[in-house]
Amino acid sequence: MKIGRQAWMIQTSGDLSLKDRMALLSHSLLPALKQSIKMYAFASQSKRNVQHDLSLDDLYLPDSADVKQALQKMQSCSSEALQNHCLRTWCYAVAFAKMQNLKRDDELLAVSCLLHDLGMTEQHYQHHENCRCFAGQGAYAAKDWSIEQGWHAPRADQLFDVISMHMNPYVALEDGIEAHLLQQAASxxxxxxxxxxxxxxxxxxxxxxxxRLDFNHKMIEFSQLEAINRPKSRTAMVVQSGFKQLINLNPYLVK
Known part of the structure; x- marks a missing residue:
């Protein structure tokens, strides 16, 4: 049973078992560590491995009613800093997809990016009574929203998985293109x-x-509080692995 998927969340309420921790260490943290090594290595070089000369003018949110409603939903309960993070995440997700020529569901990807941090908002932090994971709370909130919009169950379940899995340190392409793109973009x-x-x-x-506004400070503050309140969650594991330091040492922020 894949960590982060809806079936796993229902069974565990978001608590990592020892087996789950070992699985994340072997299948998620190691690939993430390799990416981090590349991140710092290339940051010190004058020539960057830029695959495409992208511009924001090349990126468009899908013009659909559901995407517009998702944008309104995000804006209704998120701070400006969190809204901007979700929009930057969508930009990175689409950019990664373009650079890798990945065939994705653009509407699902956009909605997932826009709603992926509902679990960080006051309105949805306790959305589901049997969940001890903010990514899971956000996934439940997004799924409920999608059903209200008229989404069929399989697509609503897919939205849940994409959002819930983004808190894994790494999501492979074979785990779903949209899930892979959201996790990579948020990271x-x-x-x-x-x-x-x-x-x-x-x-x-x-x-x-x-x-970015005060996003870095708010993300550190939130994740540390989440680790205290939900000590068996994936967030707690990431915090214990040095999440605060990784945020502060991000070498690609424009000064």
Whole structure:
């Protein structure tokens, strides 16, 4: 049973067993560590491994009613800093997809990115009574929202998995293209993972369009409190692995 998926969340309420921890260490943290090594290695080089000369002008949110409703949902309960993080995450996700020529469901990806941190909001932090994981809470909230929008159960379940799995340190392509893209994009924005694949111009453009404001401070504050309140969660494990330091040492933030 894949860690982070809905079946796992229902069975565990988001608590990691020893077996789960070992699985994350072997299948998630090691790939994430390799990405971190590349991140710091390329950050010190003058020539970056930029695969495409991307511009924000090349990225468009899908023009669908559900995406518009998801944007309104995010804005209704999220701080400006969190809204900007979600929008930057979508930009990175689509950029990664373009660079890798990945065939994705653009609407599902957009909605997942926009709603992936509902569990960080006051409105949805305790959305589901039997969940001890903010990513799971956000996934439950997003799934309930999607059903209200008229989504069929399989697609709503897919939205749950994409959002819930983003808290894994690494999500492989075979675990789902949208889930892979969301996790990689959120990680890129928060700690700089794979940031070397983007030009300084693109990152500057992104930061000017969607300023970070006090996002770093709020993310550190939230994750540390989550680790205390939900000590068996994936967030707690990530915090214990040095999450605060990774946020503060992100080498790809435009100064």
């Amino acid at each position: 890129c924005d928060v700690i700089g993972s794979r940031g070397f694949e983007f030009s300084p111009q693109f990152r500057l453009q992104l930061q000017q369009q969607y300023p």
